[in-house]
Amino acid sequence: MLSQTSHIVTAYLELLAEQYPTIEAASTEIIKLEALQNLPKETEHFLSDIHGEHEAFLHLLRNSSGSLRRRVEELFKDEFSHSERNALTTLIYYPEQKLPLLLEKVSDEAEWYRITLRRLLRIGRSISAKYPRSEVRNALTGSLGSTIEELLHPQEENHQRTEYHQSLIESLIAVGQGRRFVIALAYFIQRFAIAHLHIIGDIYDRGPGAHLILDKLQDYHSVDIQWGNHDIVWMAAAAGSEACIANVLRLSLRYGNTETLENGYGISLLPLASLAMDVYGEDDCSQFMPRDADDRVEDAVLDDVEQRLIARMQKAISVIQFKLEGQIIQRRPHYNMNDRLLLDKIDLEQGTVTIDDQVYPLLDTYFPTLDSADPYALSPREHQVMSRLSQSFLNSEKLQRHVRLLYTKGSMYLVINGQLLYHGCISLTEDGNFTKLVIGDTVYEGKSYMDRVDQLARQGYFSADPVLRQYGQDAMWYLWSGARSPLFGKSKMATFERYFVADKSTHKEVQNPYYDMRNDEEMMRKILVEFGLDPETGRIINGHVPVRVKRGQRPILANGKLLVIDGGMAKAYQDVTGIAGYTLIANSRGLLLAEHKPFVSAEIAIREEIDVQSTTEIIATYPERQLVRHTDQGQQMQQRITALKDLLAAYRDGLIKEAA
Numbered sequence: 001m002l003s004q005t006s007h008i009v010t011a012y013l014e015l016l017a018e019q020y021p022t023i024e025a026a027s028t029e030i031i032k033l034e035a036l037q038n039l040p041k042e043t044e045h046f047l048s049d050i051h052g053e054h055e056a057f058l059h060l061l062r063n064s065s066g067s068l069r070r071r072v073e074e075l076f077k078d079e080f081s082h083s084e085r086n087a088l089t090t091l092i093y094y095p096e097q098k099l100p101l102l103l104e105k106v107s108d109e110a111e112w113y114r115i116t117l118r119r120l121l122r123i124g125r126s127i128s129a130k131y132p133r134s135e136v137r138n139a140l141t142g143s144l145g146s147t148i149e150e151l152l153h154p155q156e157e158n159h160q161r162t163e164y165h166q167s168l169i170e171s172l173i174a175v176g177q178g179r180r181f182v183i184a185l186a187y188f189i190q191r192f193a194i195a196h197l198h199i200i201g202d203i204y205d206r207g208p209g210a211h212l213i214l215d216k217l218q219d220y221h222s223v224d225i226q227w228g229n230h231d232i233v234w235m236a237a238a239a240g241s242e243a244c245i246a247n248v249l250r251l252s253l254r255y256g257n258t259e260t261l262e263n264g265y266g267i268s269l270l271p272l273a274s275l276a277m278d279v280y281g282e283d284d285c286s287q288f289m290p291r292d293a294d295d296r297v298e299d300a301v302l303d304d305v306e307q308r309l310i311a312r313m314q315k316a317i318s319v320i321q322f323k324l325e326g327q328i329i330q331r332r333p334h335y336n337m338n339d340r341l342l343l344d345k346i347d348l349e350q351g352t353v354t355i356d357d358q359v360y361p362l363l364d365t366y367f368p369t370l371d372s373a374d375p376y377a378l379s380p381r382e383h384q385v386m387s388r389l390s391q392s393f394l395n396s397e398k399l400q401r402h403v404r405l406l407y408t409k410g411s412m413y414l415v416i417n418g419q420l421l422y423h424g425c426i427s428l429t430e431d432g433n434f435t436k437l438v439i440g441d442t443v444y445e446g447k448s449y450m451d452r453v454d455q456l457a458r459q460g461y462f463s464a465d466p467v468l469r470q471y472g473q474d475a476m477w478y479l480w481s482g483a484r485s486p487l488f489g490k491s492k493m494a495t496f497e498r499y500f501v502a503d504k505s506t507h508k509e510v511q512n513p514y515y516d517m518r519n520d521e522e523m524m525r526k527i528l529v530e531f532g533l534d535p536e537t538g539r540i541i542n543g544h545v546p547v548r549v550k551r552g553q554r555p556i557l558a559n560g561k562l563l564v565i566d567g568g569m570a571k572a573y574q575d576v577t578g579i580a581g582y583t584l585i586a587n588s589r590g591l592l593l594a595e596h597k598p599f600v601s602a603e604i605a606i607r608e609e610i611d612v613q614s615t616t617e618i619i620a621t622y623p624e625r626q627l628v629r630h631t632d633q634g635q636q637m638q639q640r641i642t643a644l645k646d647l648l649a650a651y652r653d654g655l656i657k658e659a660a
Contacts, residue, residue, distance in 0.1 A: 013647050013656060020644065021659030023651050030644050033637045037629035040130040040588035042195030043067075047583055048423070048543030049202040051230070051570035052260065054209025056580065056599035058216060059612060062093040064193035065583035065594045066614035068123075071193075075122060086609040088119060095186035097606045099179060113178035117169055120185040121151050127192045128152065130588070139191055139221070144184050147172070191221060198414070200543040201228025201423030201487075203406075204260070205251050206570040210234075211264030214402040217409070225410035228423040228544065229480055229487040232457065236476035237393050238403040239461040239469070242386050243328055243477050245393055246321035250495075253314040255572070256290030256307070265399040267392040269313065271385045276312035279381070283366050285311035287499050288318070291572075319369060320386060322496060325481075326376035328474050334439075335478055342496050343375040353500065360501045407461060412454040412486070413531070417586070417631050420531050422450070424544045425489040425514035432513070432523060434530070435484050446530040450486060453479060489514065489544065515545065524561035539563060539591075541584060550578030555593060556619065563619070567595060574598060580612075584619075588626045591619035 020026040045065060050057045063069060069089050076085055091098045106112040128136050133153070140148050151165055172181050197220060204210045217223055227235070230251075236244035249272065252258050261267045288311040322343055329337045345354040351365045369379040378386065393399065413422040426446060427435035434445035437452065444452045453475060460472025479485045481493040491510035498507050517523045525535035543566040547555045555564045565584050568577030580598040584591065597613040604610055628634045650656040 010655070013650050016643060016647050017656050020647060023648060023658060026644050026647050026651070030641055033641050036132055037627065037634050037637055039132065039628050041626040041628055041631055042130070044196045044198060044586040045194045045583055046198045046200060046541055046565055048200035049228070049566040049569055050199070050213055051202055051205055052207025052210040052213070053569050053571065054207065054212040055602050056569055057213055059093065059599055059602065059605060060583060060596070061194065061216070062190055063089070063611060065585060066612065066616065067585065068092060068189065068193050069611055071123065071126060075126060076119070089611065090606060090609045092186045092189055094602065094606045095183040099182060110173050113173045114169060116182060117178065117185070120182065120189065124152055124185055124189050127189050131192060139188065142184065144181055148184060148188065196222040198421060199223065199225045200421055200541060200565060201226050202230045202543065204234045205230040206255060206572050208257050208259035210260045211398065211402065214405060218402070218405050223409055224414055225406060226414055226421050226423050227406065227410050227412060227487065231406060232476050232487055233480040235403050235406055235457065236460060236473050236480070238399050239473050240390055240394055241473040241477055242390055243321065243324035244480065245386070245389055246317050246324055247480065249317045250314060250321055253310050253317065254291055256310055265396040267396055271388045272313050272317060273309060275381055275385050276309065276316040279368055280312040280315055283312065283315070285315045287364055288314040318499060319367065320378065320382050323376045323378055325477070328477055330376065332474055335482060337482065340492060343370065346370070355497065355501070355506055360503055360506065362500050363502055364500055403461070407458060412450045415531055415533060418533060418538050420528060420533055420538065420540045422486070422542060424487040425512050426527050427484050427486045427512055428514045428517065430513045432517060437484065453486070518562055519557045521558040521561055524558040528561070541565060546573045546577045548577055555582060560620065590621040593617045593619050
């Protein structure tokens with residue numbers, strides 16, 4: 001009699017047999033998978049803290065964080081001039097825009113196409129060499145796909161085959177398809193320069209183009225996302241959390257940047273503007289003037305009237321935010337956030353607020369919607385405004401599509417190829433232990449803590465039970481601003497104090513002990529072990545806190561166990577960091593860290609052929625070249641091979657019958 005385990009194995013093999021119904025089919029798949037395992041490991045790119053800087057981000061994808069320029073230099077350094085190489089790389093990055101500019105200077109267009117197509121094909125062959133033919137073929141969609149595939153795989157030793165390829169190029173040019181072919185090849189090169197993209201959090205806020213970044217990621221061939229604190233607050237807002245909606249609006253107004261809200265997601269701010277003018281129209285709201293209003297590059301500088309309106313809107317939504325957050329704190333006492341209940345500590349007659357038993361004068365005492373009997377209740381008008389704004393967030397088709405992408409491709413952390421990826425921190429106590437979260441009889445810490453809040457974030461968006469959904473949304477707000485949040489990682493979010501209290505000692509947000517221990521190799525090893533990784537070979541890849549390069553800080557900590565790759569892609573941080581972002585690149589040879597200078601604009605890059613200046617540092621070199629079989633993907637392939645070999649044995653032993 002077969003055991004239960006044997007029945008399960010047989011059932012699994014029968015299911016596998018539906019996909020591989022014959023010995024030949026199973027054998028062919030084994031051969032293919034074993035061959036794939038011996039290809040070089042594909043190239044992964046890691047980027048963090050993009051913060052809405054869509055032009056810089058998209059350029060880094062186009063130029064493969066500087067890798068494509070290096071490839072062109074390697075292939076053609078001695079064959080044609082530096083200016084021609086610049087033109088070629090710019091053509092690869094922006095083919096539709098650059099091509100007509102280049103053709104304006106050409107006397108023999110057909111000859112230019114012959115030369116350019118041969119150069120692009122050579123780059124394409126070099127870039128795609130370590131990919132299986134099947135993957136290359138699948139990426140070549142459209143009417144030109146089969147022709148590109150033919151030309152990418154020449155047989156140089158075969159004279160007739162070479163003539164055949166030359167005739168293909170001549171025919172393409174003769175029938176006017178050179179332009180389409182150049183553009184298709186440029187995007188093919190971009191596609192295969194990066195095999196997989198990891199985004200270590202914070203796509204949203206600061207810059208104007210988070211929606212454009214997510215448009216790109218939505219169509220990207222292979223990507224994962226680790227949520228940042230600025231992502232989670234948008235996710236909760238899209239789920240309907242009014243406190244998080246208020247935070248999203250306040251931040252956008254604080255930086256004078258409503259592009260993503262209004263033009264990206266079609267969310268009307270008119271209800272809030274109307275409330276602000278009616279309630280705060282006589283208030284100068286000087287503490288709420290948008291930051292960096294005179295330093296914009298993308299948009300026209302706001303005039304005084306616009307700045308005043310934005311300031312009044314920001315104050316209106318800030319007061320609403322403090323009320324809504326107070327409601328969450330009161331209904332979730334286990335958050336231990338009573339120190340953030342400040343509206344009931346305001347004395348308007350004295351013009352003061354009490355914080356931690358200390359009385360401070362208020363910078364602003366105009367609170368017309370504050371009910372001293374119930375300070376955390378929205379006024380009828382505020383309630384009406386939030387209701388309309390909530391509907392706008394819930395009904396924005398593009399926002400909901402983008403947030404679903406964040407859930408589908410995203411998570412609190414990821415373990416992949418011996419690396420642990422997360423945005424903020426692993427919450428620690430001062431004595432170096434994992435912070436504990438106790439719910440009922442269950443204690444969550446370290447990995448289980450991260451798993452629990454990941455589950456709550458999904459619950460807050462997807463649950464059909466309104467009670468569970470509300471609980472999840474409140475947890476997402478906590479992840480945005482709570483002291484034990486692994487995404488926030490500070491003792492408090494001192495928004496109220498920054499607006500209303502002059503004493504800067506009240507503004508201080510103490511970082512989680514994790515940040516003092518980031519250079520402690522033993523602590524980083526402890527975290528790696530907690531997540532099931534080998535502390536000898538494993539690494540942590542982290543974002544969230546910008547590396548202040550201009551102050552001598554380094555992104556490599558704990559003897560290489562921790563790599564912090566927030567280099568300040570957002571313009572708001574570049575004065576602090578001195579650079580404009582990092583890309584970590586993992587290929588079959590080792591790890592490289594590319595450090596980027598500021599990106600001016602796509603228009604200037606196209607017109608003047610100016611690329612992002614990047615310097616690359618080798619972080620680690622593998623003792624032997626890494627193959628696919630050394631990766632998580634390779635391990636999955638091996639499991640598949642083992643199962644297929646069991647299926648072959650079952651066919652040959654007569655346990656399972658081949659299909660007719």
